[in-house]
Amino acid sequence: MVTRRTFNREFKLEAVRLVRERGVAVTQAARDLDVHENVLRKWVREQKSDPQHAFPGQGLMKPEQAEIERLKRENAKLKMERDILKKGRGLFRQGVDVKYGFVAKHRGAWPIGMMCEALGVSRSGFYAWRSRPRSQRSRDDERLGQQARQSFLDSDRTYGARRVWRDVLEAGSRCGLHRIERLLRMQALRARPRRRGLPVDRGDRSGGAIAPNLLDRQFQAPAPNQKWVADFTYLWTAEGWLFVAVVLDLYSRRAVGWSMQSQMTAQLVTDALMMAIWRRGQPVALLHHSDRGSQYTSDRFRRLLDELGITCSMSRSGNCWDNSAMESFFKSLKTERTDGKVYRTRADAKADVFDYIERFYNSRRRHSTIGYVSPLQFEQQMQLA
Known part of the structure; x- marks a missing residue:
C-alpha cells in the first residue's frame, strides 16, 4: 500500500518562495524537491491568491x-x-x-x-x-556613492563610514563624514556586525530524562528509517539568531526533517521530527539519537517519542563525537553556504538554508560516505537494486 506523502505549511511556503522570489522554474524546483510538478503549481496558485492564509489545512474560509x-x-x-x-x-x-x-x-x-x-x-x-536636468549636487552624490560602495566592498563589507570616508578622501574627492554616512545609508550598506556571544541553553535538564548512548557511534544503517540523528545550530541575522534543527537518516545521510525558528525551544526540535515523520511515514523500529540539550530532554519531546514508538538515544555529556554525523552536516552547511554571508532578515537566512538542504544537499551534493552520490540518488539506486 502506497502511503500518501504529507507536507507541512513551512515546507510549502519555502517551496513557493523558491519559485516566485528566487526565480527557479517550476519544473526544476519540483525535480529538486522531489514533488510532482502539478502539486507545486497548485501550491504557487494557492499562495498567490491568498498569501496570508495559504495552506491553512482542512476546511474552507467561513x-x-x-x-x-x-x-x-x-x-x-x-x-x-x-x-x-x-x-x-x-x-x-x-x-x-x-x-x-x-x-x-x-x-x-x-x-x-x-x-x-x-x-x-x-x-x-x-x-x-x-x-528636469539633475543638479550638480545630485551628480556628485552619485559619484561619491559609487566610490563609497567600492570602498565598502573592497573591505569585504567590514568598513564603517569613517574608514570609507578616508578612502574617498585618499581617492582625491572632498566631502564630509556625514555625507558619506548618508550615502552609505541610502544604499543600505552596513558594516558586518561583531560576532555576538553564542546563545546559551538555560533549559532545565532532568536527570531521569537522559537516555543512554544506544547508537554508540554506529553511524551506518542497513535500511531507511532505522537510525535518525538530530541536532540544531544557529545563524546570526540582522534581526537576531535563527535556530536551525535538522534530522538526518543515517542510511542515506538525507535531511528528512528540519525546522527554523527564532527561539531554541522544544517546539523547534519537535517540528523537525514531525516533518521527518510526515515525509518518511511512521517508522516501525527507529532509533533517534541527539545530544543532551534541554530541548531533547524536555517532557514534551520525550512524550512524543514514546507516542510514536521511537527509541531514544543520547550522546554522552560534552562528547561531540557521539553525534559526529550531525556535526559534519552542520559544518558542510556553514562552510559551503552560510559562512561569510550577512543575512538582513531571518526570512533571508531561512530561504538560503532551505535552498541548501532541499535543492543542493539532498538532491545534488555528492556525499563521500555513500559513494559520492547525492542522498536522493543513493535511495533511488537502492530501490532499483
Whole structure:
C-alpha cells in the first residue's frame, strides 16, 4: 500500500518562495524537491491568491472570515496612508524638490498618487520634476556613492563610514563624514556586525530524562528509517539568531526533517521530527539519537517519542563525537553556504538554508560516505537494486 506523502505549511511556503522570489522554474524546483510538478503549481496558485492564509489545512474560509479579510484590506490602505505621513512628517516644511525626492525614493513601497496626495503635491508635477536636468549636487552624490560602495566592498563589507570616508578622501574627492554616512545609508550598506556571544541553553535538564548512548557511534544503517540523528545550530541575522534543527537518516545521510525558528525551544526540535515523520511515514523500529540539550530532554519531546514508538538515544555529556554525523552536516552547511554571508532578515537566512538542504544537499551534493552520490540518488539506486 502506497502511503500518501504529507507536507507541512513551512515546507510549502519555502517551496513557493523558491519559485516566485528566487526565480527557479517550476519544473526544476519540483525535480529538486522531489514533488510532482502539478502539486507545486497548485501550491504557487494557492499562495498567490491568498498569501496570508495559504495552506491553512482542512476546511474552507467561513463567510465571517471573508468579511474579516475585507476589513483587513481596508485597514491596510489606512495604515499605508498613515505610514506615508509618518515617514514623511519632516517634509511638510521642505520644498517641493525634497518632497518629490521622497516620492521617487519610496515609489516602490507606496503608490505615487497616494504619496503625492499625502504630501500636498501634484502627481503631474512629480513626473515633470523627474524630467528636469539633475543638479550638480545630485551628480556628485552619485559619484561619491559609487566610490563609497567600492570602498565598502573592497573591505569585504567590514568598513564603517569613517574608514570609507578616508578612502574617498585618499581617492582625491572632498566631502564630509556625514555625507558619506548618508550615502552609505541610502544604499543600505552596513558594516558586518561583531560576532555576538553564542546563545546559551538555560533549559532545565532532568536527570531521569537522559537516555543512554544506544547508537554508540554506529553511524551506518542497513535500511531507511532505522537510525535518525538530530541536532540544531544557529545563524546570526540582522534581526537576531535563527535556530536551525535538522534530522538526518543515517542510511542515506538525507535531511528528512528540519525546522527554523527564532527561539531554541522544544517546539523547534519537535517540528523537525514531525516533518521527518510526515515525509518518511511512521517508522516501525527507529532509533533517534541527539545530544543532551534541554530541548531533547524536555517532557514534551520525550512524550512524543514514546507516542510514536521511537527509541531514544543520547550522546554522552560534552562528547561531540557521539553525534559526529550531525556535526559534519552542520559544518558542510556553514562552510559551503552560510559562512561569510550577512543575512538582513531571518526570512533571508531561512530561504538560503532551505535552498541548501532541499535543492543542493539532498538532491545534488555528492556525499563521500555513500559513494559520492547525492542522498536522493543513493535511495533511488537502492530501490532499483
